[in-house]
Structures are given as C-alpha cells and as structure tokens.
Amino acid sequence: MDLQTSQQEKQPLPQAADTPDDKITVDYLPASQPFHHSYEGSATLSTVRTDAMAFFHVSDHKDRDTHQFFLEFQGRRLTNMAETLEQLLGPHRRGAKFNLVEQITPGATTA
Amino acid sequence: MSEPYPHIDRWILPRAALSATLTGVQKEGQSVREAGALWLGPRNNAAGITSVVFPTANGVKATAGQWKVSPELFGVVTRWAKPQGLSLLGVVHTHLHGVPPRLSRADRQYSVQVPDILAVVIGEAGHELDYRNWGWYLYEKNAYRQLPTQELTKRFEITSQNVDLRCADADTIRELDPE
Numbered sequence: 001m002d003l004q005t006s007q008q009e010k011q012p013l014p015q016a017a018d019t020p021d022d023k024i025t026v027d028y029l030p031a032s033q034p035f036h037h038s039y040e041g042s043a044t045l046s047t048v049r050t051d052a053m054a055f056f057h058v059s060d061h062k063d064r065d066t067h068q069f070f071l072e073f074q075g076r077r078l079t080n081m082a083e084t085l086e087q088l089l090g091p092h093r094r095g096a097k098f099n100l101v102e103q104i105t106p107g108a109t110t111a
Numbered sequence: 112m113s114e115p116y117p118h119i120d121r122w123i124l125p126r127a128a129l130s131a132t133l134t135g136v137q138k139e140g141q142s143v144r145e146a147g148a149l150w151l152g153p154r155n156n157a158a159g160i161t162s163v164v165f166p167t168a169n170g171v172k173a174t175a176g177q178w179k180v181s182p183e184l185f186g187v188v189t190r191w192a193k194p195q196g197l198s199l200l201g202v203v204h205t206h207l208h209g210v211p212p213r214l215s216r217a218d219r220q221y222s223v224q225v226p227d228i229l230a231v232v233i234g235e236a237g238h239e240l241d242y243r244n245w246g247w248y249l250y251e252k253n254a255y256r257q258l259p260t261q262e263l264t265k266r267f268e269i270t271s272q273n274v275d276l277r278c279a280d281a282d283t284i285r286e287l288d289p290e
Contacts, residue, residue: 027189027193028115028189029185029188029189029192029193029198029199030116030198030199030200030223030225030228031115031116031154031198031225032114032115032116032117032153032154032155032198033113033114033115034193035115055115056115056225057115057116057225058224058225063220064216064217064220065220065221070182072186072189075186075187075190077182077183077186099186099189099190099193101182101183101185101186101189102182102185102223103182104179104182104221106179
C-alpha cells in the first residue's frame with residue numbers, strides 16, 4: 001500500500017477559496033532570517049515592503065542623508081508600490097523572492 | 112516570528128580575512144581614495160567571517176573623503192549570499208593617511224544600522240597592518256560604539272581558517288583570482 005497516496009486521499013481537495021496565496025520571501029543582507037508571508041494576489045508591493053521593513057526593524061528616515069528602502073525583484077528595483085503581486089507576477093505564479101535594499105541619498109557632502 | 116538579528120557574542124575572524132582585506136583595500140584605494148570590503152558569514156552567537164567581498168567599479172563611489180556602496184551592489188551580494196546562509200557581519204573601509212581611523216558622523220549615518228553589525232575603519236589608507244590599531248565599532252542600542260582593545264581581545268578569535276574572496280560591482284559578483 002502506498003502510504004503517501006493513502007494520506008493524500010484523505011486530504012480534502014482545495015476549494016477555490018482555499019487556493020494558496022502568493023508566498024513571498026524577502027531577504028535583507030544583514031539579517032539571518034528572511035521575511036516570509038503569504039499574500040493574496042491583490043496585495044500591493046507597498047504592503048509587502050512595509051511588512052518586510054517592520055520584520056527587519058528598519059524604516060525610511062532622514063538624518064543628514066535620506067534613507068529609503070526598496071524592494072528588488074530579479075535584479076530590478078521596484079518603484080511602483082501600487083502594483084499588486086498579481087500584476088507583477090502574473091495570475092499563475094504562486095510565490096516570489098524579493099530583496100530589501102537601502103538607498104541612501106546624500107544630503108550634504110561627507111567628510 | 113523569528114528574530115532576524117540574533118545576538119552575536121563573539122566573532123571568529125580568520126587571519127586570512129584580515130590580510131586579504133588589507134591587500135584588497137590597498138590595491139583598490141591606491142592611497143588616493145578610500146576603499147573597503149564587506150565581511151560576510153553565517154550569523155550565529157559565534158559568528159564566523161567566511162567571505163570577504165570587495166566592492167568595485169560601478170558598485171561603489173570612492174573618493175579621498177568617502178566610500179559608499181551602491182544599493183545595486185548590495186542587491187547583487189544579497190542574491191549571491193542568501194542561498195548560502197550568509198549575512199553581512201561587517202563593513203570595513205579605509206581612511207587616508209593623516210585621518211584617524213574613527214567612525215565619522217557621516218560614516219555612522221551612512222553605515223548599515225542593525226544590531227551587532229561591525230563597522231571597521233583601517234587607517235593609513237589600508238597600510239595600518241596591526242588590526243588592533245584599526246577602529247572597531249559595534250552597532251547596539253541604536254548607535255555605534257567603539258570597541259576597546261580589551262573587548263576586542265575578549266570577543267574576537269583570530270583563526271587560521273581560509274576565506275572566500277570575491278569582488279562585486281552593480282551587476283555581478285565573481286571569485287577573486289588569488290595572486
């Protein structure tokens with residue numbers, strides 16, 4: 001008897017409402033753990049960025065310079081934070097990996 | 112939710128990382144501009160530096176008074192490092208001759224600010240050979256503080272392990288040819 005098949009047969013098939021959300025991973029170079037979360041396709045990149053920044057305890061801020069964090073996807077900086085995951089990834093993709101990177105814009109000449 | 116920055120109690124620092132860092136920054140800076148390196152390794156209670164990455168070309172902005180790594184380079188390094196379980200443990204940069212190896216206000220603001228990350232300043236344009244004379248800073252409680260020599264001795268173990276040497280720009284990262 002195939003135990004695995006038997007166990008799978010006992011599992012209810014996922015219904016439309018149970019379709020897995022997009023599983024998102026965000027890496028940040030200094031951190032030891034990535035941020036993981038499942039989102040519906042309608043979630044915006046702004047939401048993902050905000051949640052990831054909260055997880056990594058970082059925030060946009062201004063001292064002498066301006067510090068901003070952005071999401072990077074496949075080597076590309078994402079700038080349209082209103083874009084949804086479905087718009088970015090397409091209707092069939094069920095997960096993606098992003099990087100969180102800090103952009104520091106100098107506010108004055110450094111010494 | 113897991114903790115992204117587990118406390119680092121001590122660092123395992125191969126002598127090879129120290130000497131490679133010196134060689135790399137001397138070569139890159141040529142005594143006329145600042146240069147630097149990224150120290151990476153698995154972030155554990157005892158964190159070992161296993162890789163040294165030298166930012167180059169379009170991935171870094173270096174002048175006589177500043178050294179800044181581009182976000183694109185950090186992205187390149189992140190994509191390479193994370194699948195291997197490596198984290199950024201320290202950022203090293205030089206100050207030119209006559210400039211003390213202290214973390215300036217601009218350095219502090221520009222550096223990565225997460226708990227227990229190191230910022231190291233090598234004086235004499237990277238020609239200060241004794242690492243105990245470098246400026247060692249640790250980010251904790253929302254600020255960088257200088258590590259006194261006594262604490263350096265206590266919390267850093269200098270070993271004879273090998274390290275992986277890389278150079279990176281805004282587009283790619285590659286193994287550094289041994290010379």
